[in-house]
Amino acid sequence: MNTLIADLLKKYDGTFMTVGIAGSVAVGKSTFASLLAKQFDVTTAIISTDDFLMSNALLTEKDIFNEKGFPQTYDLVRLNQVIRDFYDGHETVTIPQYNQEIADIDPKQLQTITRPKILIVEGVVALQLMHLDYKIYLEADLNDIKAWYLSRTLEMTALAKADPTSWRYQYTKMPLGDLTDLVMQTWDETNQVNLEKFILPSRQYANAIVQLNQYHDVQQVTIKNL
Numbered sequence: 001m002n003t004l005i006a007d008l009l010k011k012y013d014g015t016f017m018t019v020g021i022a023g024s025v026a027v028g029k030s031t032f033a034s035l036l037a038k039q040f041d042v043t044t045a046i047i048s049t050d051d052f053l054m055s056n057a058l059l060t061e062k063d064i065f066n067e068k069g070f071p072q073t074y075d076l077v078r079l080n081q082v083i084r085d086f087y088d089g090h091e092t093v094t095i096p097q098y099n100q101e102i103a104d105i106d107p108k109q110l111q112t113i114t115r116p117k118i119l120i121v122e123g124v125v126a127l128q129l130m131h132l133d134y135k136i137y138l139e140a141d142l143n144d145i146k147a148w149y150l151s152r153t154l155e156m157t158a159l160a161k162a163d164p165t166s167w168r169y170q171y172t173k174m175p176l177g178d179l180t181d182l183v184m185q186t187w188d189e190t191n192q193v194n195l196e197k198f199i200l201p202s203r204q205y206a207n208a209i210v211q212l213n214q215y216h217d218v219q220q221v222t223i224k225n226l
Contacts, residue, residue: 004208004221005039008134018083018119020126022202023138025069025191026149028216032138033122042117049123050098052079055105069194071125083119083131091115100156103167124194127202137206144214146187153183 008019019036021029030048037044052075059065059073067073082093093113099106127135157179160168171179203209211220 001039001218001221003223004136004210007208007223011133012118014117016086016115016117016119017133018086018121018131020129020132020135021120021122021138022124022127022135022199022206024140024145024195024199025124026152027138027140027145028148028212029122029124029126029138031216032136032210032212033120036136037118037120040118044118044120045113045116046120046122047079047082047095047113048098049074049079049121049125051096051105051111052076053098053105055107056103066190069124069190071128071198074125076125076129079121080130082113083121083129086115086119087131089115101163101166124199125202127205128198134208135206136208136210137203138210138212139203140212140216141214144212146184148216149187149191150180150183154179 011017021033021036023029030046033046037046053059053068054062054073054075056065056068059068064070064073078095082095085093092115094110095113097106097109097111098104099109121129121132126132127137154176157168157171160166161172163169171182174182207224209222209224210218211222213219
């Protein structure tokens with residue numbers, strides 16, 4: 001991790017910097033972004049690309065709901081403009097907020113981001129953005145990633161048993177075996193396709209490749225000379 005921080009700070013001029021973090025669904029991008037932010041002595045802010053997903057209604061209207069998470073389901077123009085605004089000196093920007101409980105953009109909630117010294121943008125499409133000073137790609141053994149995805153999904157579904165308003169509530173009464181099959185079917189039909197077609201190809205743009213072990217710990221950092 002020290003090697004990564006040292007290389008990253010070589011590109012920091014002391015004013016403003018953007019860092020992108022991408023990788024597969026469930027690889028641990030949000031957790032890693034939080035860990036990375038704590039390594040700096042200057043103000044940081046984290047933006048998730050999920051906050052720029054199109055609303056479920058718009059995805060349905062465009063007939064691309066089943067591709068949710070693919071690049072075409074994000075408002076990347078707006079996200080790029082947010083980054084550009086910070087570069088131009090805007091002190092604050094207001095952005096949408098994705099709500100995991102409803103699995104949709106919250107129509108009643110916005111969030112205001114104050115211009116930090118280092119802005120971290122994490123998400124599956126992060127390395128496909130313009131105006132990034134440093135790009136990090138997280139990777140792990142595919143079997144570990146799929147196990148993390150299954151475990152996370154089953155845990156979140158179990159937590160929804162007492163919440164009829166959660167979109168996951170409809171799955172809480174399914175037999176565990178059936179639910180497991182459905183979760184992994186979603187992986188195969190959506191997340192695996194997204195990984196192979198869009199996420200993995202963005203790896204070539206990374207300044208650093210971070211390999212995680214089965215415990216989500218950093219195992220190896222490879223710095224690329226771009």
